[in-house]
Amino acid sequence: MNQPSSAYKLIASHNRDIQVRLYTPAHQGIGQHSNRLSQEIYQYDLPFLTRPRTESLEQHFSQLYGTKHTFWLTGGGTQGVLTACALLGTQYKRVAIALNSHISAIHGIILAGLEPYFIPSVSLMPTTEEVISALETSDVSALLLTHPSYEGITIDIDKIADYCREREIALVVDEAHGSHFPFLDEQWQSAINSGADLVTHSLHKYTGSLVQTALLHLPSCSRFTIEQVMGVMPLFETTTRSNLLILSIEDTIKKGYSEEGQALFWQAIQECDRLRRQLDSYGKVLTYDRQVSDPMKLYLKSDRVTGEELAQLLYNCGIDGEFDDEHGLLLIFSFNHSHHDFQFMRKTLAKVVPILREKAPIETLPDSYFCRSPKMKILPKEAFFSRKEKLPLGQAVGKISGCCIKKVPPGSPILIPGEEISQWHQQRLSPETVVEVVE
Template identity: 25%
Template sequence: MYIDKDKAPLVEALMDYKRRAAKSFHVPGHKNGKAYDRFGGAGLLSEVLKIDVTEITGTDDLHHPEGAIQEAQELAADCFGAEESFFLVGGSTAGNLAMILSVCKQPGDVLLLQRNVHKSVLHGLMLAGAKAVFLEPEMDEASGLAVIPSLETLRAALEKYPESKGVLITSPNYHGMSSNLKEIAELCHAQGIPLLVDEAHGAHFGMHPDLPESALASGADVVVQSTHKMLAAMTMGAMLHVQGPLLDRRLLRQRLAMVQSSSPSYPVMASLDLARRLLHAQGPSAFTAGFAAVDALKRGLATLPRFGLLQPPQPGNPAAQGPCGGQALPPAQAHAAAYTRQDPFKAVIYDRTGSLSGYGLQHALEARGCVPEMSDERYVVLLFTLGSTEEDANHLLWALQHIVEEEEDLRPPDILNQLSTELTNVSTWNIPARTMSFSEPVQFSLTPMDPEHMESVPVENCGGRIAAEMVIPYPPGIPILYPGERITEDTAERLAALRDAGAKCQGAADHSIRTILVNKNPGKQGTI
């Protein structure tokens, strides 16, 4: 069947609506932006408001698509290699919720997933009343960052919990680190269960020979992508892709209707259509400018030895080593690498001298007109896309050069020295030390903990207690604690260190992270 890759059916329907300039007797209340005209206009929003419509004749219905939206989603499926694709107007969060609710159909259903997941995944478990078996992610020794669980860990968990309804993996992580998912998909399929992948940061994967393979191409059954993150959609624009027979698609549609607005944003959906068309029509050449920007950065960093660039270990490649002194792997050990692929558009840099933490380096860059995606104790994540330019890279290099010239003698506070010299567990989540590489089933629930059973204690004294609130360093939005989780002494120290380093956390009642809410009964582990 012929596919017109240049077509953008939803955009075309909205532009037709705008051209007709018909009188609006429907929502939204701004009436194509006219509500602002008598008060000075809507400024930059005026053109967007003219296509901010609702489900009327010609614009279709996201939750029962038969026209422009249906055609746009079919084009997206062709572009990304799915059997079916669904537009999301609530970001990957909506997709994560829907796919969990589609797999965990009854309270108590077991889902296997890595511990270092986005908060939306934990919220999905709560909504489903599911039991989570947390898989310990592998640690990349060179960088100290956590990635996906090993195949051996997953195999052992499946043997112990054969009743599991599915496996959920996050790949790539926020730092752009990923591995081949084919063996994981094959293991899941041998068990007759679907592989769910939160690929929020990998919507561009598989779209260019120099980019990692996509989760769909690796055999995943359900994949959620933030089209607004690494491609060109508006914020909140995302997609969910499905293939294979292991997911109830009728139920998935019903779950998507549950977690998404019945009045979805047409400008956001139109941006998804445009982002798809850009990729579909241009193919790999869409990334030419972005790769040129990345290459310019790499060439410049070679002249600035103070700053390192995160790369996966490669056999015989001494340049591919992390800040912890990790060496290139000998060929016989190359298969044992915790991660094998680095998204070239996630340039993760660090100060080799340890003088500047990731937080400090971010502040120094922002003072010079460069705004990074995120930072942690050691790293700064610089996000490039198909919209990046060599001019952007050159400005970044100028900023780094000035940091070297103006702050090379700067020494951080003791707390940052401590953080920058740790060799492991520098990621912003907690994996308690245990003899097993996966947890017992953890029951999640929407039932809140009774405030009378909570108390506030200093963070320094919370070790050994049961958390009564979620604590989420943001970004990356991965909870370091969830309610009902036992707080280890290491986690207590880590919370204090993150607080003193200036990390921002969501979820905690005390935004200063001086205190934390815990269960009054020190020995009781409650449901979430």
């Protein structure tokens, strides 16, 4: 097959027949006037907006978020998580994290030399009670929590933050999947206002900014200072940041807090609620996960097909989702979706239900299928930088992993450096998998 010789052609060839895109980034490739960048935009792409020059801009927009300071990032949410881990590494040793943590959290733990403690949980996203129980029974001094989950599940972040503050436990919240919460009703409150010490946002995912734009918030009650954050941030930042990304950050925040932006978010939420009411009439043949509290997400499930099969069925109808697995299909909506998009979605759901009803019910995997209690033998940093050898997965059982293997999306690790490779990994990874193990 001939490969495209241009990035433009490669991007244009993707999903050519798709009519509705329900995935990140939230702008979904929707342009106002042109399919490509205009010539005028290049005049802004000059190495000018250094961090010292944008400090006053950050201070101005920090007032909108109500933070001590909000740092603009052009290295994605990953840059924010790495910075947070490095900051924790200057004062703390052992950090509690959940199984749904992004791979960037593991990378940050490696670089900072932290010792991870995995929160025991029934599903990848721990409950409020499971988080607090883990903090009570362990000697951790910090908590790095991914909240909301990739699928849009939330827990009582206020209660967790209060617990951490009472016991002097530093709290970092990776809110990459909740970057739109500050623009919504108080019902979907951001961790910025819950008492966290650091909060990261990935702007492109749900608020329409360009890919690689993100924010690192220092809430007003944070135990960390602006100077402390600035001390470690250069470790993960290019000296020449993209002006185009910075302009995108500014435009996105302005739109999110504007009356127009608020109205668009609210319209999308109402349309999503209408879809849920429609799904309520289909029973288990086609339903949605009611644990998902993010108003802009639908995690579709069916007792007749797997998530992969459901995704293919919708794809054939012109709808491309965000992520599918054994359990279901994640659809992400944004304020950029039009009434026509939602109308097409409603018609498509009505069209696939009769197809699903003709199929026999199937057995579904439990939510705990990808859960485990990692057996950490050595620190991730020690394992990652040690001498390693490559082995087939079957020969690596019982040895110490020197590598990361992640499930993408959402990018959560199912094997990390320092963890003992077990039968669990052998059952869930492909037999052809080759892993690096510590010699």
